[in-house]
Amino acid sequence: MLEVAESYSTGELVRRAQAGDRESFGQLCERFQSTVMAVALGRVRNLAEAEEVCQEVFIRAMLRLEQLREAEAFAGWLRSIAVRVAINRASRRRLVSGSDLVVDDLLAGDEDSGEDRLLTEERRAEVQAGLARLGQLDRETLQAFYFDDLSLLEMAEAFRAPVGTIKRRLHVARHRLAEQLQSTVSV
Secondary structure, three states: OHHHHHOOOHHHHHHHHHOOOHHHHHHHHHHHHHHHHHHHHHHHOOHHHHHHHHHHHHHHHHHHHHHOOOHHHHHHHHHHHHHHHHHHHHHHHOOOOHHHHHHHHHHOOOOOOHHHHHHHHHHHHHHHHHHHHOOHHHHHHHHHHHHOOOOHHHHHHHHOOOHHHHHHHHHHHHHHHHHHHHHHHHO
């Protein structure tokens, strides 16, 4: 059966996968694994994270395959999913501002000593207090991204707003949180 599947065009494999043929979708994954990996690695620049991006891309593609209208457009469609997932992953790591550093560092769970653990707990309490002083939209935006681990696309769906708006809200909310944290340090 595998030899027969390899002789199908990408469009035919897509149509078969849309009809519920899991082997065809598996064949698509094999065909496009290196493409997705190249896109992911180019964006996240870390092999382990790129592998995670690949898994997420193929899961999303499988879940949304029925939405693809033109089977022959699969390669471009899959690549666009890969780019979006990789950008979302990279944006989680990127330190756009000092507030990102604060949030990322404070929410990380790698404590070694009792003193480190105590400092981290104190920092977490400061972040929670800062979040509580933010407006509802800022708080919900940061909660969704950092605590609920939603991607930008998932946030756009949840907040019923374009991805660009979500990016702007994150940027503004991080700066407001940084200001809140600075005001407690200055006091």
